[in-house]
Amino acid sequence: MKQVLTALFMLCIFCVSAQEFNKEITTENGLKFLVGQINLEGLQSQPYGKWFQTRYNNYTVDETMASLFKEKLAEYNIKLFLGTWCGDSKRESPRFIKILEAADFPMEQLEIIALDYRKGLYKTSPTGEEKGLNIIKVPTIIFFKDGKEVNRIVESPLETLEEDMAQIVFKKDYVPNYAY
Template identity: 85%
Template sequence: MKHLLFAFLMLCITCASAQEFNKEIKTENGQQFLVGQINLEGLQSQPYGNWFQNRYENFSPDETMVALFKEKLAEYDIKLFLGTWCGDSKRESPKFIKILTAADFPMDQLEIVALDYRKDHYKTSPTGEEKGLNIIKVPTIIFFKDGKEVNRIVESPLETLEEDIAQIMFKKNYVPNYAY
């Protein structure tokens, strides 16, 4: 009986601490968007799949550039902050994920966080993943190594996503848009 009670208690703790993925908000005027931690399944679900899949499939990464940073990229953890309501996020996020796929990036090292756009919750997530990270524009792609931020791409690349990633990987003097 003790083992059964212990197993039940552990299950309750696990369920309580598990992150909810792909939480959707529907506003009174019928708009819907994702908030908090999301995954590729969330981006591929409707209505988000309408813009995500098309842009993902129609983008061809620069394979030469990807080959340059592919090995180094796997040493990083990446946080992608986006808004499923944001035109810039809709443009850049599918391309960025396609680049990660082309680079065989370990997707368990990618955290995707969708931010709110409602007035009282603007650019926040329900569990606060953005706190302390100075997220002023979306998308914001932050590269971490050994738990420390190395650099970021903010809103749009300076050149192309591939070129900007390569500059970050090779520690060039990369200064993102809206540098703080």
């Protein structure tokens, strides 16, 4: 009986602390968007899957570049801040995910956070993952190593996503758009 109670207690703690993924907001005028932590299933669900899958399928990864930084990239944790309502996020996010997959990036090291669009909540998430990270444009892709930010790609790459990622992981001089 003690083991059953312990198991139930642990299950309750897990359920309470579990992050809700793919939370969807519908505005008064019917606009839908995701907020907070999301995953690939959320991006592939409708109505987001239509733009995500089309842009994912239409993008050709520079395999040479991806294989060049594949090993180094795996040393990083990445946070991708996006807006499912944002044109730049709709363009860059599917490409970025496809590059990560081509580079065999451990996807458990990727955190995707969708930011709000509503007045008063603009570019925030329900659980505040963006706080202290100076997110001014989306998408913002932040590369962390040993818990510290190394660099970021903001809104769009300077060259290509693959080239910018290589610059970051090989610690070359890289100053993102809208550098702070």
